[in-house]
Amino acid sequence: MNCTVNASIGMSPYQALYGRDPPNLFDTYARPSHNATVAELLAEREELLRSLKKRLQHAQMVMATNANRHRKDVEFSVGDKVWLRLHPYRQHSVGKPLSAKLGRRFYGPYVITERIGKVAYRLQLPTDSRIHDVFHVSLLRPFVEQPKFTYPALPMPTISGDRLLDTPVRATESRVVLSRGVP
Template sequence: MTPFQAVYGYLPPTVSFYLLGSSPVHMVDVTLRDCDSLLMQLQKNMQLAQHRMRQQADKHRSKRTFRVGDLIFLKLRPYRQTSVFKTHCPKLVPRYYGPFQVIARVDQVAYTMDLPTQSCIHPTFHVSLLKPKLGTNVVASATLPSISSDGLFLWFPERILQHGMFKCDNKK
């Protein structure tokens, strides 16, 4: 549906090209010919602008394709995905997690990955957030952070090194 049809509820009127000499009145003939040349110039300008914009956008794009079974790293953005990260300093959070295995290709630019069950995020991601795993020794964080149902990190200490009592407001 075009924006015109959404606003007015009917299809926009079609502008047909004028056939020279169709009108017996000379002034109408000249006016319609000028309108026709103006429409053709506008179409050319739109095509040139679209071509320039496409070239500028394609400069920053890279062609990335993955196959089912490939190992890839996942880029998570801490300022957007608050269900995964709740930290005071998002700059210090790891940028890439993984490697995870590709389960399916959803579209040309979207892939579904085999994420852990406790990850609390949707497993389908755009190709711009994925990076292929190169070599055998490249390892980032192997798992996503564990999160409770409240959205808080689950911390499990390995061992207690020291313990003591502290006073705060005359309370131990």
């Protein structure tokens, strides 16, 4: 990375630091030399390049292992029931709770009606929902039936995305507010 040209500075970081182009790291396998010192330098350089490639491959393997440690392949079939995770900052049309931190994470259960590609599924959502019915597999969790539990449905549609459509049943209390001493 230090030897490649950086778009923001228009030169390589090596050149910016040292004021000259970086040395070429060419393969020395097919470059025989009659001078013993040059042959020794080429052999050292070849060993250095082999060592660097081996270390880079090891580093790639370690990074891939660490990245894949928390990943898992999840697949559903048509007819399975799943939980659906909604992003409150993206899907305002569904409903915005007063506190997104305390809002529900998963809604459902919903039935998978179609598999689209490797990672997308179409769900059977209620007819009054105003969101698209295709979701990435990362937004779905398998549904496990639990007796005596009520499952949350999709939030109610909202007025201008701020508050839920509420209709009061009755007034429980009232108070008088004074403005400059006058009720």
